[in-house]
Amino acid sequence: MREIEIKIQVDSADEARERLGMAGATALFPRSFEDNRVYDDEQLSFARGQRLLRLRSTQGRHLLTFKHPPEHGAQGTRYKVRVEHQCEVSDADEMEKILIALGYHQTWRYQKYRQSYELGGVHVEIDELPFATFIELEGPPAEIDAAARKLGYGPQDYSTATYRELFCRQKGSDEPGDMLFEGADAR
Secondary structure, three states: OEEEEEEEEEOOHHHHHHHHHHHOOEEEEEEEEEEEEEEEOOOOHHHHOOOEEEEEEEOOEEEEEEEOOOOOOOOOOOOEEEEEEEEEEOOHHHHHHHHHHOOOEEEEEEEEEEEEEEEOOEEEEEEEOOOOEEEEEEOOHHHHHHHHHHOOOOHHHOEOOOHHHHHHHHHOOOOOOOEOOOOOOOO
């Protein structure tokens, strides 16, 4: 699947919900907790190649995702465009054992609370992270722009950075450690 998306930092999830309500968005799923584990090989070739291998657990479901490097120039620099492959797995711990047996190891772990909406033809997520809150808009570029305008934002508010990149900037470090909520297990 090819995903086209942008992120917009907001002051709070409540502000995001209010803006989405005023714009006529439809809530798709209730707010839920996500635990994400990122894997790489010993040479960190995925990270160096801007690829991602992630195991996400949320509401008893587990998704294994591989993301290709962002496509540069395909939709300009306003949007992040990536090919993504994803499948559900029944047991996250067993999947992790398989990944380790294949030579991968966990390099980063991050958590967030997420709530999903639909606004026009755009899939909208409110992502509450330990350090900030974002609205993520995914869909065709023209529809992303239209949805952003309905929410009171424009291209000057867009970010194509990953949550890891944003976390590194906030911490002022290339190795900021895991991004976990207070009291989360250290796994």
